[in-house]
Amino acid sequence: MxxxxxxxxxxxxxxxxxxxxxxxxxxxxxxxxxxxxxxCNCSGIAAIVPITKDGTVIVVRQFRPPVGKYVIEFPAGLNDKGQSLIEAARRELLEETGCRAGRMFPIATGPLSSGASTEVLTVYAALDVVFSAEQALDPHEDIEIIELPLDNFYEHLYALQDENTYIDLKLYGLLELAKRHLSDQD
Incomplete structure (x- = not known):
C-alpha cells in the first residue's frame, strides 16, 4: 500500500x-x-540563471528576514500574476536586474524544502542576457545586482560571503546545470 x-x-x-x-x-x-x-495566491516559483554572451553570471544580493541576513542568490520570484512560469521568469529577470535574455529554457524543477514547505521551484537558464532597463523592484525589495565571471565563479562567489551574508546553496548546482546546457543551445 x-x-x-x-x-x-x-x-x-x-x-x-x-x-x-x-x-x-x-x-x-x-x-x-x-x-x-x-x-498563498501563487502558482509556482521561477528562478533564473542569467549568463551574458561574454561569460558573466548575474546574481543578486538581498536581505532575507527569515534568516536575518543578506543572501546571494539567482533572481527569482513568485508566479502570482496568472502568467506561465517562463513568462514569470522573464518578468522577474527584468524586474530584479533590468536584464532580458536572448534565449531562455527550463533546466530543473523540484521542491525547495520538502520537509517543511509545499514550494516547487522551476529554474530557467537565461543565455545571451543583456542589460536593457532599470530595475523595477517591488516596494519591499532592495536588491543589489552583482556580476561575476563564469571563469572562477566560485572563487569570486566565496569572497562575497561574510558574517552578514549567506550564499544560497542552490547557486552551486543550478549554475552547473546551466553550464551543461550552454554548449547544447549554441
Whole structure:
C-alpha cells in the first residue's frame, strides 16, 4: 500500500503564507499529521540563471528576514500574476536586474524544502542576457545586482560571503546545470 495524503486543513493564513496540516497514511495503514507552509495566491516559483554572451553570471544580493541576513542568490520570484512560469521568469529577470535574455529554457524543477514547505521551484537558464532597463523592484525589495565571471565563479562567489551574508546553496548546482546546457543551445 503506498503512502497517501488523506486530508488537508489550513491552520493559519497570512498575506503570503499559510500553515497547512496534512493527514497522511503510511504504507502500513497508520495515520499521522504533518505540518508545512504553503504559498498563498501563487502558482509556482521561477528562478533564473542569467549568463551574458561574454561569460558573466548575474546574481543578486538581498536581505532575507527569515534568516536575518543578506543572501546571494539567482533572481527569482513568485508566479502570482496568472502568467506561465517562463513568462514569470522573464518578468522577474527584468524586474530584479533590468536584464532580458536572448534565449531562455527550463533546466530543473523540484521542491525547495520538502520537509517543511509545499514550494516547487522551476529554474530557467537565461543565455545571451543583456542589460536593457532599470530595475523595477517591488516596494519591499532592495536588491543589489552583482556580476561575476563564469571563469572562477566560485572563487569570486566565496569572497562575497561574510558574517552578514549567506550564499544560497542552490547557486552551486543550478549554475552547473546551466553550464551543461550552454554548449547544447549554441
Amino acid at each position: 503506498p503512502v497517501k495524503i488523506i486530508g488537508k486543513s489550513t491552520n493559519w493564513s497570512g498575506r503570503f503564507l499559510q500553515a497547512v496540516q496534512f493527514e497522511v497514511e503510511n504504507s502500513e495503514g497508520e495515520r499521522f499529521q504533518w505540518e508545512a507552509f504553503q504559498r
